[in-house]
Amino acid sequence: MNESVRSTTPSVIIIGTGFGGLCMAIQLRNAGIETFTLLEKASGVGGTWRDNTYPGAACDVQSHLYSFSFEPKHDWSRKFGLQPEILDYMQHCVEKYDLAGHIQFNKEVASAVFNEATNTWTVTTTDGESQTADIIVTATGQLNQPAWPNIPGLDTFAGTTFHSARWDHNYDLSGKNVGVIGTGASAIQFVPEIVPKVGALSLFQRSAAWVLPKPDRPFYKWEQALFRKIPAWDRIYRSLIYWKNESRALAFTRFNSLLELFAWQAKRFAKHQVRDPEKFRHLIPDYKIGCKRILISNDWYSAVDQSHVELVTTGIERVVEEGLITTDGALHRLDTIILGTGFAASDFLSPMEITGRNGASLNQAWATGSEAYKGITVSGFPNLFMLYGPNTNLAHNSIVYMLESQVRYVLGCINTLSATPGTAMDVKPDRLRTFSEGVQTKLKDSVWESGCHSWYLDSDGKNTVNWPGFTFTYRKATREVNPDDYEFLQPSV
Template identity: 70%
Template sequence: MTNKANAKKPSVIIIGTGFGGLCMAIQLKQAGYDNFTMLEKAGNVGGTWRDNTYPGAACDVQSHFYSYSFEPKHDWSRKFGLQKELLGYMEDCVDKFGLASHIVFHQEVTRAAFDDASNTWTVTTQDGQQRIADVVVSATGQLNQPAYPNIQGMDRFKGKLFHSARWDHDYDLTDKRVAVIGTGASAIQFVPEIMKQVKSLSLFQRSAAWVLPKADRPFKAWEQSLFKSIPAWDRIYRYMIYWKNESRALAFTRFSGLLELFARQARKEARKHVTDPYKLKHIIPDYKIGCKRILISNDWYPAINQSHLDLITTSIDRIDESGVVTSDGKHHDVDAIILGTGFAASEFLAPMTITGRDNVTLNEAWANGVEAYKGISVTGFPNLFVLYGPNTNLAHNSIVYMLESQVRYVMSCLDTLEKYPGSAMDVLPERQKAFSDTVQTGLEDSVWNAGCTSWYLDKNGRNTINWPGFTFTYRLATRSVDTTDYQLLYPSEAH
């Protein structure tokens, strides 16, 4: 590519190097873009798969479908990828597609501001450095800010305390008395693993999770050879996973009665493994299955049944120097506290300060609720594109598929910007509102609206996280940009 050809291509800053950021970078590279920079707050790529290194960390979407369609991996060790293997896959993609020279590590973005006069973004990092680009792509994900519970006295605890997403591998749990607060997706994976080491485990549960068996097993060598030698079989296998997962969307969004079949299966599993009557009574949820994230595990119920695990459903009052005090006044002495309390998923783009047109910040624009056109563009924030944005999460299929759809849409937007050099695209407010209203209407009859509290809901009880339908409808909606959805701004008009 000559400089002349490149001159027309907008410059891009990508924030984050998880699955979304890397996918965006690969597509830019393949389309002949060289003028892009990836800013990463940590010292390595990988996003959630770099951060979550707790024992037993694994994916709950099948490996062959939790990977890029354009970069199949034939030698997955198991049906469901483990953390180290997923991280390795992402690092291999960086090498294969030559992304390393575009990544700047230890660059946590604190703010980004749009300049109306020049139609450019100025991105500031924690060390005070500023970079200017035509386009900003936020690929920070929804699961990058650990949620810390607001429990009185956490700072008084004299033992070891850490969040599961910031696992302390230097601390030996062998023969320790450990408290685990929370029973979400992470705890389901690490509790069975640490049960092998700890002296005792006090598991503090606010509400039980629906847990289904995981259809996981190692791949045999001949299967891996087959995937490699017959690429068509690899593709067919991937399609089969896709349609099997996709069929579940009907249960979540339209026919929630179908989910009762899964509830029966979960109850049966619990009864098979948990013999303690108190534990069995409290480990099965009282809310409709699917209202919160459904989890998959083969060793959760056997772990719960072990005699050195104490299931505590009384609410926590406070933490003191030596342990946890519940609201009934009982003191639970422990050496270590592990927070399995999840992520601040509905706080999109936090803690960055993003300032758009007329000095309006994203927090101000979203004061009444988070919304984005197609989950990607936000009115008043021209040339800012959000990957894995509002209402693009899934409960039934692979987020990597959604990210590829979003990246294709952003590439289509960049093609438009290339045709109109110096311009900026600002989505029309009425298009954003119409899209958001359609999404919220679609969510009204979904199982996520069945009355439980979950991380899908924001503080106003609005579901800003999930996509209320099939992923193929989302892909069709994002296959290319319709420029009539946007106002094209030129520097002279942008005042």
């Protein structure tokens, strides 16, 4: 390590170049800190918006709120941004804030080890190279590791198989017999796009999703001009979206009965678009609305209602060369299998191996479920800060708002460390325990604990993903760094 650099400002390695990583880098630059490096496993920035290029990929949070507060975009093409436009926005941020020189592409992190003698982290990438820094900020997100279903015989299929997050754009679906496994957020978007092209589609549904109409439309030219010419209106518009979305937190976390209005709306919406009574019956969930992610789409129900779309609710037994065999013994002959099975959202930082004080691994620390103080720091892992960590996901508002809160908190920690170069800060175990117990207590009143199995829960049924309250309370909780929450460690060399 360059000691002259260390004597002025801590060096930082940021892992990932999605919204979190870019936000962290931009705010470091704004604070006059240039001693940072972004490590990106892929060949371009964008995170989930780089990876998910399936037909119809779009955001379910309004464009003006799903963007940085400090970098408004006045010419969004529509109310809910499409994948190409969101990715273009992120690339614009890289260019405007001159981040390219700080990014190392094709650098997938394999491990990070804390050196207690020097209070530094050594990060090793899969190409065998190592780098050392005072601080690590992980910005890998929760939706970066595609979840592959554990179905016997999947590798024996003679046709083409791909995950929706790794869409094969060179493969022509025209006239093909296609099987889609999963009816979650990705399938809701790509199924309506491919239905007109395929010869037949078998939709394998384990459980139905609650689907509401999407209040989306293109912006008119005059609206874009208004946003551009009157920046205050852009801010007011964003604020109105924020508070409208924020009000829904009450329904998810405290007054679950309020969600029944949305359930009624979803059923009414489905009834108007689904003519087949058998399909309609299977498309309405049997669990409380909000227990799993509520989805929004204007063409999902009408797509499934098409005569060449078969809705299969019988479980999958195995995959064979010709297709899928369900538990009733039926063979579904297929040319293609598309996995719309989502992501391993509760496997935070996987597959990286993180080793902290006393040789403890993060996997050991999280043996009973992932947890972090304010979703950011973990006891025994000094100077390791997480963005979009445990229990910071939202079901009602924009994660970008949460990321900006976390970045400000991490920046406060970096400023604290700058005052005493070489020091490391480790959150006290009792502070982490009290915080985590408080989060789990609040989650007990939430709709996510109403009995369904969702990606919000880990393998032991613990909700390690969602924040159980308002985003403005989280912002208040992360506004300032309290030094009393941390043990400050001095290097021995």
